[in-house]
Amino acid sequence: MADPIFIAVAALTVGTAIIALEARELIYGAVALAISLLGIAGFFLLLDAPFVAMFQIAVYVGAVAVLIIFTVMLVRTQALFTTKEDKKRKGAGIALMLIIMASLGALMLSSGLNGQFGNFGGSQTVNFTQIGQLMVTYYAPALIIMGLTLAGAVIAALALARREDVEQQHERAD
């Protein structure tokens, strides 16, 4: 019934995600998180979306996971833990997560989306050429707004970094 590859990827993703939360060594947690993100890329590959999968790997494993590991290595671990682990809170968190996931799944299954996805079959896979064409035609305003937002964020980040730099030079001159 279920695809064995799907089950293997799901087990890998969920298992490494649990390790990422529970690992005593922070660095193992970060590595497990990277593997979990790789598993998500595997889901995209299974869904016939290699373009998204490659970007998932390039951005999340190549950049985000590296940044997290970098931070974990450079920051003292004592500084990160201020609250003690609590059994009750942990149980409540797991219960809350299970309720949310179950209700989301129930919603998905009861809504019309279920049948709609079923009708797609394997024939209507969207490739990146179509995505690109839609990006510059129908979704052009959204693309422009996203580009402006990102440009604004980059300029703001540059401005923030710049000010700090100037202040440091000023201090050194004193």
Place this chain on the structure above:
Amino acid sequence: MATYPQNFRFGEFVGSLIWLILWILIIVTLVGLPLIFIVLFYIPLPPIGNQVLTPYLFLTMMVDPSRTIPIIHQLMTTDLFRVAMFPGFTYAALIAAVTIFVERKFLAKMQLRIGPLYAGKIEGIFQLIADGLKLIAKEIIVPSGADKPMFWAAPIMFVSTAAAVVALIPAAPGYVVADTDVGLLAVFAILGFFPLIALLFAWASNSKYPFIGGLRALHQMIAFEIPFILSALSVVILSGTLNLTGIVDSQIQSYWFIFFLPISAFVFYISSLAELERIPFDLPEAESEIVAGWLTETSGMIYGLLQLGSYVKTYALAALFVVLFLGGWAGPMVFPPQIQTPIINIAPLYDQQAANATLWFTLKTFGVIMLMLLPRGISPRIRIDILLHTGWYKLIVLAFINIFVALALIYGGILGPGGLLVR
């Protein structure tokens, strides 16, 4: 300490050899041959040509070399051959091995030295084998306090990641392990693993110099990743596809992209030098500053694996340069349409197109590899602030120049579908 027996006699030595051969013969007859027959009789074999491969036919094929040709022909069409032999790991590792030897002799000639000389009589051609044996024989020392699982896993991850890049590169028409629609993106996604592995290995070594080297590797690779991708982007704009085979085909239909995108090729070359940690950018392994950088605590075969991985990566990036800018396997036909060999007729295995493509691809790749080795003989190491400045400010701007050139070529109707220069 090996001690030699005092009463050494040549006759006893020959006797022990004969004894050994006798034992091998006994084992082959009692275990090997029955095993072969069990495999032959109980495992269904595929049809070769128009007859089913029976055990008797298989045995005659083993005796008569010319009859094994169909089996080899069958094997050459399998995925296993692609992965393990030709465009895959063996080919890449052979080129890597040749690169290591050629690099040593080449640098020696540039610096008026001799280089490897003694191993293998002629110009030291067996130096690599000697080095390999030495590395295998050496003890692997894991530093105390090192993170053992990561310390052992990182070199294997390094080699397998380099091999994964090789798997995406087409070496001849049809000869590619993974021919995906998003090949170029996949190459860059896989290249993104290298800083992670270097950093983890550096951290796992539990030593100061590797950690400094790992941080440098991370800075350097992330700084040069963006110009790297941008320089390849202009090729994608010109060819209109991310598939590496498609990129080569579009160059065969027009001209090599290096003529239209010289700046991109330059940026790609510099970025790949930085990605490979080769000499002007070898700060992560700067031997005069931080011992050996992130490789400081490596010994024995762990060092050997990391070296193999880095040279396989060199081949992969040189091959990628050839695929993106130098027209891949395009070149004038030099092979005859049919060949005659004296004893064994290997004509069924011969494919004129594939042989020619392989020849030109290998020649071009080796040329690019030589170009990547060249700075090691002539250039000093650059400072880290200059390195980061080059990566973030200069190369990104240069890459954008050629993206605009590529766009102008497409919109001016010179290249692209129905362009002036498209044959």
